[in-house]
Amino acid sequence: MNWLDILILVIQCFVIALAVTTAFAYLTLFERRLLARFQNRVGPNRAGPDGFLQPLADAVKLFFKEDIVPSAADRAVYLLAPAMAVIPAIIIWAVVPFGCLNINWDWRACFNDPYATTPLRNILQIAEIDVGVLYLLAVTSIGVYGITLAGWSSNNKYSMLGGIRSSAQLVSYELALGCAVLAVVMTYGTLSTHEIVVLQTSLWGIVPQFLGFVLFMIASTAEVVRAPFDLVEAEQELVGGYNTEYGSMKFALFFMTEYIKLIAVSAIAVTFFFGGWRFPGLQTLGTGVEALAGPIAASIAVGLASLGSFLLKLVAFLFLSVWIRASWPRLRYDRLMDLGWKWLLPLGLINIVYTAVVYVLLPNQQVAAFVLFGLSLITLAIAGSFSRVPKPVDNVTYVKDLPRSAGD
């Protein structure tokens, strides 16, 4: 590794960290404006044109707030918790392929069979490792520490409840998330994120893995503790949840973690189920630009176009996520556990069985993908038609139904 590679790596890390934090700032504005529209309000529109400077104003406000540590808090852990929350949220971006800009100036290497040996130096993905998917799962599973430790170290009952809820919720939904991701890995036969994108040639991952996609969306929303699964910061019950005792920039770090993780899981969903940076016609664009302006221009054009396509899909997902938040009320805690363990996990296991059986029985990938799609729809329809969940009215005992002896 020479100094140029190291320099490129440092610049990549710097750009990603900066881009992700900026994206966080503007996601808050995006969300507030959209939520306002959903609720027939206007939303923040005073700072700058259409509220464009609102994130800046929020940041300045948070910077200048008094930075306090509660006297009864466990000081070291209290200060460590925000860092332990925000670091996984940022390092998860290392294996996400944003696009494909090959700086060996051969754009065809991006679309190569992954087992080919053409060298690919894609500067739009920091680390192309052969266990990228496992890395994603590992980093997501570490993310729970920040919240849990914040809840414990604050020495506050409400924070503590938030922390306990978070560890139980995240451990439960990690299983469903893992099952959904495992089915994707089985479909493409690789653990590398770049190869998963490359292999989604004619059909995006959502076709063979529709059930996986639905499970992934539910489980990942729970994993980033976002509405309707945001029980760890249920304001009505827990004052503020795990971050009650945090103020100033330490609070901002938790806030940031939540949003960066949301963007990250959306990016992962795009990578696994919506073709990542691919879009139909990308190769035609590469050939066309190469004929007009040579291979360097073609590489850059493919790189920028793929980056643009990825970001567009990402924004669509973020919109969906705001929409979900605006539409669904928060789940009750027992229902949350019920959903995770009794619905998502069995469905995830069924999906793994489907994937394995269908791909072994049907050698044609396309046919297999559509058979899996059909099976997913049927399974979801059956699962949706079970309304075994007790409704509040079922828990009411009428006086006339009580056995007579009990009253005496």
Next chain:
Amino acid sequence: MDLALFLIAGAVALIGAVAMLMARNAVHSALFLLLNFAAIAVLFLLLQSPFLFAIQLTVYAGAIMVLFLFVVMLLGAEQVEDTPDRIAWQRPLGLLLGLALLAVAVIAGLRTGTTPLPGGEAVATFGNPASLGALLFTRYMLPFQITGVILLIAVIGVVVLNQRGRQSAESGQATGD
């Protein structure tokens, strides 16, 4: 560079392990153990096995320690009482076993220290998920299956124990009425 990384990761792992034993607070102990796990994960990376690195983080750091923290927090058992150990022979036995382990490690190190390490072809696919999976489903099929069955027994045991507790609680309520 590898040697420097190895020394740093090894030192961090050792510090984490010693600090875990010394910490008075159970949550601090858990965090030091987490540091130890992370350093060992880095050592796996240095040994060219990214798969073990990811598994180390997911299983130990991401699942086991989280459950441990959950229980400690739920029970509020983070403070260690200063009462002397109830099992008096535990500490000397622990020391003895630790020394035995150290002796084994030193002997193993001394014996392989002089012979050159096997190199060559195996390194290219060593430890990658595909070859690991192939081994698990061919050569180590039986141990793999047995592990699965043992885990299944544990799961069934948890369900049965939980069910029994629930039934006795319900019957207790019924008689209480």
